Amino acid sequence: MLASLNPPSLPFSPQPSATALAQALGVPVFAPQWHMPQYPDGAVGPWQMKRMGVGMDRGYYSGPCVTSGSTLLLRQSPEGRWETWMSLSPMEVESQELACHHARGHTVVMGLGMGWVAANMALQPSVNRVTVVERDGDVLELFRRCRVLEGLPQSAAAKVELVQADALQWQPPGAPVDFLYADIWLHLAEPQALAEVQRMQANVRAAQVYFWGQELVLGAKARVQAEPGTPPWSDAVDRAVHDTGLPLLTQTEAGYPHLITRVLESCSARAAVR
Template sequence: MTHPPGLAPFVYDLFVPEYRALRSGAWQVHHGQNLLTQGYWSPTMLVPRVTVLTRGDETWMSTTPIELESQETGVRLARGHVAVFGLGMGWSAVASALRPEVTAVTVVERDPEVIALHRELDLAAQLPPEARGKLRIVEGDAHAWRPDRPVDLLMPDIWLPLVSDGRVEEVRRMQENVRAAQVYFWGQELEIARHAALAGRALDADGIRATIADFALPLIGPELPDYAEKLRQAAGRHMRGRWLPGTVPPTLADGPPADAADRTN
């Protein structure tokens, strides 16, 4: 197909499974085409084919750039036993299972209708046997679940909006139960940005490190050479109206930020 001048189509290098249109209780998987959307840190792109998971009128996940990019740092750095909180469309779980550094993936999901949906989808059938055997889905509460063996990476993704107050405290309580060696949570970059700005810190490597130290969480991501730039890009696109009370928003050079950034966009 012909793309509008200057508008790049979305191309992604990590595995994204095929999804059949399905319904389980209030949950539904369906498809769309030719969506114009911003990424988490990427500019507006054309997505030729989109899969969306909805519950009633609410979009809980999709294969849009904002969704994939906002989870990919955890996936790209995953190793050992990975615990994913929140099944959603199962993308981060299957993508992590494909990594040779990952030995097991445990997904904790409290909604039996979502688990039933995934029994029908059977995304693991699209994986090679060695990756398929790493996956395990358990029904449980992310705020109460305790592992039966050590966890190397905890990836919580249980929220509908991309930004929500109290998220750092929630992750801290989860980590108290799991005691993972490393943590990467959904929306992490925006939480770092809003807490750093509240403390009057620059959104650079030093400001990021100091803010993570305040979180008292073993977060991964900042060791990547382009992490600070991606964090600034994400904040520039998605933080309008989401700064903590008392914050003077930093000047971000990437142009006007996006409107409300959540899974309903």
């Protein structure tokens, strides 16, 4: 059973032990400037929310850091293994914040997860509607029990609509879509991810598209033509974007090729540690 709990809003406050560990190691505490709901422990069907303590981690594009109070969304596989489908870890937050920054108008989110992305998109003044498409009824029920939307201003919570449907088949019923964000995968940059996003976009026809792990997918394609950070790299990234046939989000302050380079470096460092 889930505790009866109203998720608080920002600011995020790390545990004192996290601050002490970070000072001892000479690394920062991960303190995202986003709305960070506090999820209660609980379970529905094969899905479970679990709070974590203090530990070390690495971001999607940033370096090592200390984390505090992250929450995991776990699913028990038919074989009995517990798999992490989402969390509020540095990697998860950083890999989705570009979507939160640039969501606008009528935004469609494929895959509910913990609802963190939908909540932060709803808080953006540029967004007037967030349609979340999720096929698993247990995930939808767990989200409702966690009362994530109750931590938002009513004006933001009212923007969010949950739809139980298959992301690969759903079509918007009339209203045009300005921004499509897709995250329906267990792992970053799964081999079928790009093809599935193309299939979603064929149904949705959004003005702009972004998907989880996009930088890794494009980076792998661009690397066939050039090495990250070399003079031909920017052109290689542009060609990789063009070849997807999708209106992809690629706006960043320092340039999208630079962000892809940072993501590739961070993910390589993470793999080396493992």
